[in-house]
Amino acid sequence: KNQVEQSPQSLIILEGKNCTLQCNYTVSPFSNLRWYKQDTGRGPVSLTIMTFSENTKSNGRYTATLDADTKQSSLHITASQLSDSASYICVVSSGYSSASKIIFGSGTRLSIRP
Amino acid sequence: DTEVTQTPKHLVMGMTNKKSLKCEQHMGHRAMYWYKQKAKKPPELMFVYSYEKLSINESVPSRFSPECPNSSLLNLHLHALQPEDSALYLCASSQESISYNEQFFGPGTRLTVL
Numbered sequence: 001k002n003q004v005e006q007s008p009q010s011l012i013i014l015e016g017k018n019c020t021l022q023c024n025y026t027v028s029p030f031s032n033l034r035w036y037k038q039d040t041g042r043g044p045v046s047l048t049i050m051t052f053s054e055n056t057k058s059n060g061r062y063t064a065t066l067d068a069d070t071k072q073s074s075l076h077i078t079a080s081q082l083s084d085s086a087s088y089i090c091v092v093s094s095g096y097s098s099a100s101k102i103i104f105g106s107g108t109r110l111s112i113r114p
Numbered sequence: 115d116t117e118v119t120q121t122p123k124h125l126v127m128g129m130t131n132k133k134s135l136k137c138e139q140h141m142g143h144r145a146m147y148w149y150k151q152k153a154k155k156p157p158e159l160m161f162v163y164s165y166e167k168l169s170i171n172e173s174v175p176s177r178f179s180p181e182c183p184n185s186s187l188l189n190l191h192l193h194a195l196q197p198e199d200s201a202l203y204l205c206a207s208s209q210e211s212i213s214y215n216e217q218f219f220g221p222g223t224r225l226t227v228l
Contacts, residue, residue: 034216036219041202041222041224042221042222043118043120043204043206043219043220043221043222044157044204044219045219046216046217046218049216089156102159102217104156104157105156106155106156107154107156109154
């Protein structure tokens with residue numbers, strides 16, 4: 001069964017600290033993996049997208065890694081800011097045809113405290 | 115223009131009302147999507163339109179009726195909804211309805227059914 005699991009479910013850190021969010025997936029065939037940031041009551045915004053051959057990608061203070069062998073990804077946030085408070089959703093795409101699927105993780109709710 | 119817009123931002127309706135949600139994109143994308151998102155849950159796919167034709171209906175109740183008048187517009191007509199239909203409704207678009215194409219999300223419509 002295609003699944004995407006994220007941990008932790010929620011996380012609270014102090015402003016300025018770093019944190020790492022995890023995503024494990026059992027999706028086959030794998031197409032790509034994306035990390036989205038979703039502010040409360042808003043639509044998700046894409047942070048990074050990685051294909052099978054990519055193992056790291058950065059977007060400012062956000063760095064995503066992908067290990068296609070162990071089917072794990074992480075999102076590292078450096079020097080957190082209050083505006084980083086949001087839900088972070090890992091999304092894995094399966095297949096390459098029009099019948100391909102997108103599987104969403106349940107997200108990690110990150111709270112940054114001043 | 116890399117934006118997906120949705121109107122209204124908030125909607126409160128009774129169970130006997132008829133209302134519509136609207137979504138618009140001008141990125142030349144040929145696939146458009148409706149998602150439903152409950153609090154603290156990932157988005158759930160409802161409908162996919164590809165080249166203005168309905169290609170996926172994820173067994174959504176008939177009280178939700180999608181419409182794609184042209185390649186830039188997507189509507190969701192609502193009738194006889196239930197309180198449990200209260201949720202954030204997200205519209206998204208992508209170049210094609212293939213999972214490896216990045217989806218761009220709108221800000222959502224917060225729907226409350228009384």
